[in-house]
Amino acid sequence: MNDTTIGWNLQSSFASLPKTLYAPMEANTVASPRLLIANKPLAAELGLDPGQLDSTEALNVFAGNQFPEGSFPLAQAYAGHQFGQFTMLGDGRAILIGEQKTPAGELFDIQLKGSGTTPFSRSGDGRAALGPMLREYLISESMHALGIPSSRSLAVAATGEKIQRYSAEPGAILTRVASSHIRVGTFQFAAKYRSAEDLKALADYTIERHFPDITGPNRYIELFRQTAQRQASLIAKWQLAGFVHGVMNTDNMAISGETIDYGPCAFLDRYDESAVFSSIDAGGRYAYRNQPLVGGWNLARFAESLFPLLSDIPEKQALSSMQDALEEYVSLQKQWYLTGMREKLGLFTEMPEDEQLIESLLELMQEQQADFTNTFRSLTFEAVEEPALANDPAFAAWHDRWKARQQQEGRSEQEILELMKSKNPAVIPRNHRVEAALEAAAQGDYEVLEKLLDILRDPYAHSEEQQPFTAPPPPSTPPYQTYCGT
Ligand code: AMP
Numbered sequence: 190m191n192d193t194t195i196g197w198n199l200q201s202s203f204a205s206l207p208k209t210l211y212a213p214m215e216a217n218t219v220a221s222p223r224l225l226i227a228n229k230p231l232a233a234e235l236g237l238d239p240g241q242l243d244s245t246e247a248l249n250v251f252a253g254n255q256f257p258e259g260s261f262p263l264a265q266a267y268a269g270h271q272f273g274q275f276t277m278l279g280d281g282r283a284i285l286i287g288e289q290k291t292p293a294g295e296l297f298d299i300q301l302k303g304s305g306t307t308p309f310s311r312s313g314d315g316r317a318a319l320g321p322m323l324r325e326y327l328i329s330e331s332m333h334a335l336g337i338p339s340s341r342s343l344a345v346a347a348t349g350e351k352i353q354r355y356s357a358e359p360g361a362i363l364t365r366v367a368s369s370h371i372r373v374g375t376f377q378f379a380a381k382y383r384s385a386e387d388l389k390a391l392a393d394y395t396i397e398r399h400f401p402d403i404t405g406p407n408r409y410i411e412l413f414r415q416t417a418q419r420q421a422s423l424i425a426k427w428q429l430a431g432f433v434h435g436v437m438n439t440d441n442m443a444i445s446g447e448t449i450d451y452g453p454c455a456f457l458d459r460y461d462e463s464a465v466f467s468s469i470d471a472g473g474r475y476a477y478r479n480q481p482l483v484g485g486w487n488l489a490r491f492a493e494s495l496f497p498l499l500s501d502i503p504e505k506q507a508l509s510s511m512q513d514a515l516e517e518y519v520s521l522q523k524q525w526y527l528t529g530m531r532e533k534l535g536l537f538t539e540m541p542e543d544e545q546l547i548e549s550l551l552e553l554m555q556e557q558q559a560d561f562t563n564t565f566r567s568l569t570f571e572a573v574e575e576p577a578l579a580n581d582p583a584f585a586a587w588h589d590r591w592k593a594r595q596q597q598e599g600r601s602e603q604e605i606l607e608l609m610k611s612k613n614p615a616v617i618p619r620n621h622r623v624e625a626a627l628e629a630a631a632q633g634d635y636e637v638l639e640k641l642l643d644i645l646r647d648p649y650a651h652s653e654e655q656q657p658f659t660a661p662p663p664p665s666t667p668p669y670q671t672y673c674g675t
C-alpha cells in the first residue's frame with residue numbers, strides 16, 4: 190500500500206521467513222532528530238518523492254521514530270567468522286524496516302543503522318557516531334558511481350544525542366539501501382543454530398529474491414556457484430579500483446554480490462599490495478592483495494553451511510560440485526581481474542604475455558610508491574605525470590613494452606583513449622579529502638562534503654573541475670588508519 194506523501198511502498202517479505210531468523214523490533218525514539226544529508230537521485234530511483242526528503246514525515250522514518258505503513262521492523266540474526274573466529278552476531282545496531290518496491294518492480298531493503306539496541310547488541314549501545322555514518326554515505330555512493338556493486342545511502346539524520354566512543358560524539362542514523370542484507374553469516378547462523386527447515390526456507394527465499402532463474406534438483410549447488418561468481422566479479426572490481434574493504438568477515442559478505450558494511454575500508458593512494466588501513470588488522474588478513482583469497486575462504490564457509498541441504502545427493506558428488514564451484518571462483522576472479530587490468534591499459538584482446546606486463550607495472554609502482562589511481566591516469570593521458578615513475582628508467586622500458594603491445598592490436602588512439610578513460614577514474618574518495626569533509630561536517634559545514642559527493646558522482650568524467658581532487662595527500666600526511674566499532 191502506498192498512502193504516504195513521500196511514497197513509501199514497503200513490504201516485509203523477510204518477516205515471512207521463520208521467526209527464528211530475526212527479532213521483531215519496536216521504535217527506539219530519539220529526542221531531537223535533524224536531517225543532515227539526503228540522496229535525491231536515489232530517492233527517485235526508489236520511487237520516493239525527492240522533494241519530500243526534508244519533510245517531518247521522512248525525518249521521523251530516518252530517525253527511527255516512526256515506521257511507515259507496510260513496514261515490519263526487525264533485526265536480522267546472523268553469525269560469522271570474524272578474523273577467522275566463529276561468533277554469534279546479528280544486527281546489533283541496525284533494523285530492517287522493510288523492502289521498498291520501486292517503480293521498476295525491484296525490491297530494496299531499507300535499513301536504519303545506528304538506531305538503538307536490539308536483542309543482538311551484546312554489550313554495544315546500538316548507536317553510531319556521526320563521522321562514520323557520513324563516511325559510509327560518501328564511500329558507498331562513490332563505489333556505486335565507480336560501477337562497483339554496493340549498498341547505497343539514502344539519508345543521514347542526527348539523533349541529537351551524544352554517544353560515548355573515545356570521547357563523547359554526536360549520534361547519527363544512516364538509512365541504507367541494499368538488494369538485501371542476507372550474508373554468508375545469515376546462512377552460517379541458520380546452519381549452526383536452527384533447523385534444516387529454517388535453513389531451507391532461507392535458501393529458497395534467497396534464490397527467489399536474488400537468483401530467480403535457479404530451478405531444478407541441484408538448486409542449492411547452483412545458489413553457491415552463482416554467489417561465488419558474483420563475489421568473483423565484485424572482488425575483481427575492488428582490486429581494479431584499489432579498494433580495501435578492511436573487514437571481510439563472513440558476516441560482511443552479502444549473497445547479493447554487493448559491497449556492504451563499510452567500516453575500516455579505504456582506497457589506496459600510493460600502491461602497496463600489503464596495504465591494511467584497519468587498526469586491528471595487524472596480521473594483514475584483509476590486506477589489499479589478500480582480498481581474492483579471503484573471498485574464497487569466506488565462500489568455503491558458505492558452502493559448508495549449505496551442506497545440510499544437499500542430503501539427497503551422494504556426499505562425494507556434493508563435495509566435488511562445491512569444490513568445482515570454488516575453483517571456478519578462483520579462475521573467474523583472476524580472469525575478470527586480468528580483463529579489467531587490460532582495459533585499464535587500453536588493451537582490447539588477450540595475449541599470454543599480458544599477465545607479466547601487468548605484474549611488472551605493479552612491481553614498479555610498489556617499488557616507487559606510485560599513486561595507484563594517478564599511475565593509470567598518467568598512462569591514459571600522456572599529459573598527466575605520476576612523479577614517482579617519471580624518472581625511473583625501468584618504467585620507461587616498461588612503457589615501451591606496453592606501447593608495443595598496444596600497437597599489435599591496430600586500434601586507433603581515439604579508441605584506446607576512450608576505453609582507458611572509461612576504466613580509469615579521475616577521482617576516488619581519497620582519504621585526506623574524506624577526512625577534510627568529515628571535519629568540516631563536524632563543525633556544521635556540509636558544503637565540503639556535498640562538493641566532494643558531487644565530484645565523485647561521475648568519476649570517469651575527467652573534467653577540469655575534478656582536477657584539484659586528483660591530488661594525492663601531501664607527503665607529510667601520516668599513514669592512514671581506520672577503526673571498527675565506530
Ligand atoms: P561490523 O564490524 O560493523 O560488521 O559489526 C560487527 C558486529 O557488531 C555486528 O553484529 C554489529 O551489529 C555489531 N555492532 C557494531 N557496533 C555496535 C554497537 N554500537 N552496538 C551494538 N552492536 C554493534
Ligand code: MG
Binds near residue numbers: 450
Ligand atoms: Mg558487519
